Amino acid sequence: MREPKRLKIETVLAVHDLESGRVLSQPIARPKHAAYDNPSDARISMELFLTELLERDGASTRAAFSLPAGDIGIQHVEVELPNARALVGAPLSFSMPCVVLPHRRAHWVLVLPLAMTVYVGRQESLEQVVASEAKRLLGALEPDAFTRLGYFCAKSTRLERMTVSVRRRPVPGDGAKTLRRKLDRAHVRRRALQTLHAVGRQVRAHDVRGPEPVGMRDALTTFSALLKAHDKPQPRRSVVIVAPQGCGKTTLIHAWLRAHPDRWLFATSVAQLIAGMSSLGQWQERIKRVMEAAETLDAVLWLDDLRDLMGDRSGAFDLAGAIRPWLDEGRVRLVSELTPEAADLFATRQAGLFSSMHPLRLESHGPREATTALLRCVEYARKFEPDRPALAEDAIPTVIELTDRFVPYRTFPAKAVQLYEELRATAERQHVHDQQRLTREHVYESFSRSTGVPAFLLRDDRAWRSERATEHLRRRIVGQDAAVAAVVDALAVVKAGLSPGDRPLASFLFVGPTGVGKTALARALAELVFGSEQRLARFDMSELSGPDAAERLLRGVGGSEGRLTSIVRREPFSVVLLDEIEKAHPSVFDLLLGVLGEGRLTDARGRTAFFHNVILVMTSNLGT
Template identity: 30%
Template structure:
């Protein structure tokens, strides 16, 4: 009781006076009294009439009368609001003073009733006891409620030991992936062992505590509606009364408001919002051009700026502005041609100018500036430019770097009206804060809780596998997809790392996450698997298997391609077959391969065929990788490409990305790159003929390639490995022929037929198909032209039917 009385006359009294002052300030701001007094005799909603040319007394009198009525109507409405506000202010003063007097004497009255109740106890007058204590309790209820609220500390005011005793701390254990019962039994002394048992770093745990505590405190502060920041955040009335109507504009636009569900996305963007505010507050060149990559949150930042205006937390020059997003599609939809569309746009812009408080947001601004082709694109720069210099309307254009350079910068005289505000991709430490708030918002929709480790996995893997979209959008999209999956496809109530990895595996069709036993065995005996389709080439198999293991187990550099190899060797020794085998082993099927014949890129201008020259002529390479970023890229006969094209691949091999003609980055970080070359084939044959070990003599071959200016050292050094393929001997060719015939039998198995593979048949295939210049490559043609044709003829004449095998004699082919 003593604590309460002490609080009542110290902090309690101070808080009462603060709340009293807050409501007094709230009513003044809510009714916009200062602004209404300043514009008391302005026309209502700027609704004025102007007379035409010449002088007509009747027209002059009608115009003057109409404008006078508009001013009188505006004054009456504003005076009504001002008077009502003053009445509320007076009521606040009177009631505030009365309640303050009651507040001062309330403890004395409560104490008196308690004493009377105690006295009645000794007098055994139980009815008086009940009455006195009920009266004391009733008087104590409201101040007692505020006392209990004021004694409840925010998380930022508590130590970790104190926070661990709070009910809301249960969510910390859930986010950490620790059983709640196990967490509740912990204290500071037991915490280190508990974290170690659950494989949680102390830094991670502190981050989880901050995540839960920050959101809990934000909710608690928002619930205390009497606080100044909560009261003054209300929009109020009267702010639009001095600005004009925008009937036509409202039909093709929408007000940008920043809903609480989206607020999580604005962490770490304060500087960008302030930059937009500064630009739009200027007297000249006060239009903003917001520039950034897809997914960085350009429109979200503008929404936050609009919300600040809505709440009145901006510079005075912007206090009464309306931020509207213009739907250019709706503007174009009602127009039959370009002239009609421009006329409609001018009508809308004139209306916005007359309104006087419009900030117009145009998304994909580049689609409406300069020469345009395609659906939904049109050049309106001619109609728009005259309004950019107006003081009565401001424009925020949203564009990409590509749109800025290709359209806006090339339009004469346009950029001088704008100030660029660049939006860069967020760093991971800020992205995870956004993701934490996003998780809390999405959990209510799916009834699935999100663990901190799952969030870290989302950020890490979204950057690794979906780099074409910027942060934070790619991480938020993956989080949303993972939560929906857990809620609809599993019975789990927690989003964990395994769920995130499963979603990514389904989207990319490649294994992601923890390696299961079956896959461990596959990775361990990868050399054996590759040798099922590759004959000889021990070095190639070893290097490839090593690179795949490093990539799958997360040991390899994640900012480079999965693996990159330069295959050197004569034609027909298995370089291309190795690439197909690798595509099947890593990506699931050999069709997931992009093959470029580099002999078609021998001229300098051929670089445009790779990276594109325009929207109508996109690049073969950049388009293919953008459409399938999880693939094997085979650069066949790389030595025949122009030297400048080889330089293009230096960045790809080193940094894992390439810029296309439009300045867009294309990620190669989930691509295996294999370049093949016949350069030095004669030297390889010579060394094999001399019985030299190619692995030992590799440096001699590389020196030959450099000294003859076939490849520069910096180009070859960018590859993870340079692999020399051995020419095939007759024994090797027999094994290759056997592999090819087994492939034929796989195709025949669909018809329940088979070829009996015999030694004489293999020798005949090698005899007919071996060519010293082309290696084993002609044997495939022999099998196709001789054996497959023979089988087709036997099926036609009925000598080979389903369920039968055929033994082909050498003389038959």
């Protein structure tokens, strides 16, 4: 027997916004039914309830709930409270929200707080008739103080339309059993929804904010095809999005949800899945319930970081082993994100689970795509955030240029958008006028303050004052005029843009006896160029004279990060001082060839540390 087609019923809800932030939602066809919760959950609960109610009841109920898309509106009517003068010594009235339904040339009016329906003729005053009837009913009911307080609970009232999809009743036969199965299915779906809400947050299309993504059309098409819901039973696929940080992994998921607003998407984490569970079988039962709920609703589970499944090496929580069978059998859809380095590590440690998911790789964008993305962000902000400072369009190339040159560890478009958001936040803290445009001057000033890069290196219109630099260094270093002049000349070359862009900003070798000011000159250089002596990272090379010296600089000790690479990644704008370089092991000199020649080093974890914005200083007292 063919599955009967579904019937779509358009109905109207009255939604009362309460002071607590929650809402009270009730169908105007039967106001006695209500759902009390936050706005999104109240709507979901009401939709599930009405689906069950309309599938259970007959055609008359469906006809009552089916309201035409006519001029149904909300109107507030002032109603005087009977006996108010005796209670408070003065007349007291309050505004009652009423739903007005046109009927030929007259109106039917539903007074929501009283659940009372009033007919208003074509020549009658709606406010007078409703106020009179409501006052008469209140006088007959004589409500107590608590009931009267309920008339004032709503901050505002609005109408929302809802489409309820119900199954048509099958042609005679096993009607009771069919109805029982429908009720059972509705109950199971309601329990599944409660389970998923307990361990995650439902992400809805209307919750997604921001402009349309750039350069993701092909990736979105592939992602949508992998998560496509089929009418016929087919294995459900899981996807892991592999891309560098800031390439748009989360943006891709949001774009998919915008294109498929009717799909269920729940964001969760490993911590939420096992919260409050011990290792004695409780967490396994919860994982089973969550997976069954996701299978029932065909919901997509969005795990924020797949690396958390590698976290517990004791074996107490083998979450990967508990989840993998559901993915292997194609019963649940799981979506997660990983960087390329994390994906390689995960594929090694959890090869079985990784093979159950389809890897979707995203490429990083270039300056052109980043410019388009930033322009869309600016246009979106002007339209939807008019009360915040806006970036001038002629300042966009400056943002792209600065982040491309001085922010090597992040990718486009994220690093450009992040600088843009930091710029707006800084402007708001400084009480910049809402309508003022943030110009190139604001961009340079904010970037220089946050990174420590001096303005004369960022801007071509700022001249390099050799006399001031010489005076600054001579105040700190006495009797080393030749060395100070050499340092100032090297910085002038950097300012002129004549130094190679793929090497450190400048490289110096200070040679002289102990106490002549080699280290002091490096500190003064850090203060001159980067604004603070704290921008100096000093390495005592006498501690790196052993055969493991290069290993310690790159790999660290006990699985930690390498000493040199970690500092440069953390402080890309700094002076790196290698003190007493002649005492270092020969392997360190081989390591420095990569720094001086290519301006970068790759550590044991495969991450690259760039020295393009570093001033490298080596000192030695050899031969003195």
